[in-house]
Amino acid sequence: MSEREPARSPEQRKQDALDRLEKEEDVWVATASADGVPCLVPLSFVWDRGTLLMATRRTNPTAVNVNPSGQARLTLGHTRDVVLIEGTAEIVEGADLPAESGDAFAEKLVWDPRARPAWVYLRITPHTVKAWREVNELAGRDLMRDSTWLI
Template sequence: MITPEPPRSPEQRLRDTLDRLRDDEDAWVATASPDGIPCLVPLWFAWNGATLLMATRRTNPTAVNVTPTGEIRVTLGTPRDVVLIKGEAEIVEGTALPTDDGDAFAAKLGWDPRQSAPCVYLRITPHTVQAWREENEQAGRDLMRSGTWLARPSSPGRSAVLPS
């Protein structure tokens, strides 16, 4: 039997989540077609403090599925250390992406989708962010609701900048 660590404070969970958004490279992305057919894929991402940026082919189900409603789910981590993001995605053509965003994505991931014509970016604006490790963190898992952060990091440490 695994003995869980004590639950983290909301401030610590937020710091850990912002660190993951800044440092992690991979996420699971879930969308659904208008017919309700689910699609779950891993994608690389970059975080700018307010939105996630991902890239995929325009014809892939992930990009096609976000077009009708924009609804998307993104998960970072493992089943025992989860960050779940619910948000809205918009398709951004590489030529329409601000240069700073494209440069930051390429610098973090070593790949520049702007040089791949069939690729588009997904710009994801989080509406809900939850983070938990074990069952003992389920009750306080909400970090963001309706696009508003519920906690502030108590000490900046290495944490990413929290959007205002």
């Protein structure tokens, strides 16, 4: 992408973001501990009923950090084509996960952590979604605010 290319319409940016959520497998996840220590890790995910579903060991900092604040920030893409998501994270035990969600995760990512007691799912519900490629898209980057799509 170059700055000389025209900015995408808000509708196209939303569709591009949704396509990435459906097709991509990995996302950067940022959380912070109760005392403010940041943690940034890549996790595999599936877009499941309007949320991002991922799995990690229950003792990993990402899972531990969910409990104090529930806030997480996620990014797809690189700096010249980014989707930035802010949302609320919750821990979901494998036994509490709806079968359809666990099946979708296992099918897309080719592994199934439901039977692994050391693992938990993280479900992130987006509150804010922004997408942009270059400076010419910064003005219209907001696609979701307060959990409502703007377009």
